[in-house]
Amino acid sequence: MRGSVKTMLALAAAMTVQLAGAQEPAQPATQQLSPVERQIVAEIHAHAPQALELLRQSVLINSGTMNQAGVRAVGKLFRDQFDELGFKTRWIALPPEMQRAGHLLAELPANRDSRGKRLMLLGHLDTVFEPGNTTPAWEPQTEADGSVRRIKGQGVSDMKGGDVVIVEALRALKRVGALEGRRIAVMLTGDEEEAGNPKTVSRGDAVELAKRSDVALSFEGSITNKDGMAAATVGRRSTAFFELEVKGRQAHSMGVFGPGGYGAVYEAARILDAFRQQVVEPGLTFNPGVILGGTEVAFDDEHSRGTAFGKTNVIANTVTVKGDLRYLDYPQRDRAQARMREIVAQSLPGASASINFRDSYPPMAVTPGNLKVLEQYSRASQDAGLGPIGAVPPESRGAGDIQFVAPFIDSLDGLGASGGGAHSPNESLEVASIERSAIRAALLIYRLTRQD
Structure with missing residues (x-):
């Protein structure tokens, strides 16, 4: 039982x-x-x-x-x-x-x-x-x-x-x-x-x-x-992973918050801070261990390293986040993943995002x-x-x-x-x-x- x-x-x-x-x-x-x-x-x-x-x-x-x-x-x-x-x-x-x-x-x-x-x-x-x-x-x-x-x-x-x-x-x-x-x-x-x-x-x-x-x-x-x-x-607790991919509308930085939208970096920050504040349960943790943002991003999964290129006067169009997710049991996992998906779907203007999960060790x-x-x-x-x-x-x-x-x-x-x-x-x-x-x-x- x-x-x-x-x-x-x-x-x-x-x-x-x-x-x-x-x-x-x-x-x-x-x-x-x-x-x-x-x-x-x-x-x-x-x-x-x-x-x-x-x-x-x-x-x-x-x-x-x-x-x-x-x-x-x-x-x-x-x-x-x-x-x-x-x-x-x-x-x-x-x-x-x-x-x-x-x-x-x-x-x-x-x-x-x-x-x-x-x-x-x-x-x-x-x-x-x-x-x-x-x-x-x-x-x-x-x-x-x-x-x-x-x-x-x-x-x-x-x-x-x-x-x-x-x-x-x-x-x-x-x-x-x-x-x-x-x-x-x-x-x-x-x-x-x-x-x-x-x-x-x-x-x-x-x-x-x-x-x-x-x-x-x-x-x-x-x-x-x-x-x-x-x-x-x-x-x-289990060992699992999440991968967050964020896209924004690349444009001149003078248009940020307006016609240019908020871009990928602000959207990634919104999502991660919403996770911190809203996905809260005893024993549940999620850690964004790697984040790369800019107009050009590349990540090498095998060696856990990546590169990013961007300019301060350009609204970033890409952010990649690799994270760790640990939960006590599968119902807790399912609740966390559902709420994280809801947060990801609430995009800022000019941005979009997707999240994927991968289990490793069972709880x-x-x-x-x-x-x-x-x-x-x-x-x-x-x-x-x-x-x-x-x-x-x-x-x-x-x-x-x-x-x-x-x-x-x-x-x-x-x-x-x-x-x-x-x-x-x-x-x-x-x-x-x-x-x-x-x-x-x-x-x-x-x-x-x-x-x-």
Whole structure:
């Protein structure tokens, strides 16, 4: 059942408040865990150094999205881990013309005794750091006492740290005999940072896997909400685009506002300011990222750059605007697009305009099912003595792979390691967060795979 955006956001906010009030457990956390769960936690603690070494190995391999060989090499590193855990692995190649490396799929072999919820775990192998980037690949930050609490480097938190969390959570489950007979699949995509087109192809295998799963867990970096509370993602806004083309009557500038009309630039300004003032809803944003105007305009879509020519004594005849549009769900998209079209149609004298829309990433709506998974994740965290987990407002996160599968199954994102500065030379990861996130994830996976 899918409620309205307003209702679901209210539920998420209420859950955050409720969980924050439960921050202090009534008794020691270990008493909340079963004997097997305590073993799982102990295994993760015991093998924390190996987890950090796996992260180091993966980060030292450049895997910028366009570095296909590098993406495949990181995929091989993680494929070896899943092979050791008894997963059946395969590399999903994409058509050569898409210029993307492909994806890694690992699945536990199913049999007649397999049971529990069918889980889909999501991560990605690529980073935004292409070969030649000057950001250091691996830079431990040593404290005064000699300890290393943070690592700076290429993709440490977005999201090779999350990939390591997946492996370590599953490894702990394997060591205590908790993977046998469970239905778990892992997909690590090779082009999350710049998904190949058409997305029906680059995300087709993920969608098909979702259709035969019950719950999707994605391991993008965990974050802290505005209240300082650890938080996971129950919703993400779509990524979409708008293109505004405006035409005016070219004439001498002395005629502007009169016989010459208002021209393309004034018309574009009217439209954009009307969008700002009249297309207003919580969670809805639209950003005119590029605008070119004059009497001659050219824009190169492939390289996102353009040129414009004009003179101050000539009324401009052309304006091109390229923009970003983000919405919480399809009804909100439809309302926004309808109102934007109405505004565009109300042209100033001597001008006309047209607007086109193009969807990219679908929205991950906040649903009761997503909130239920969050509740179980928070309970696992509290039982382990790690505190509750709140909900991240959907407008606070960008696009991610989970959006392609969330329309089909209950989904939760943000289960990875904690860091900061993603996509920048200051990208970093808190070392201890690998262990925390692996414990939380392992307990959630353990509990979900024992539910029908």
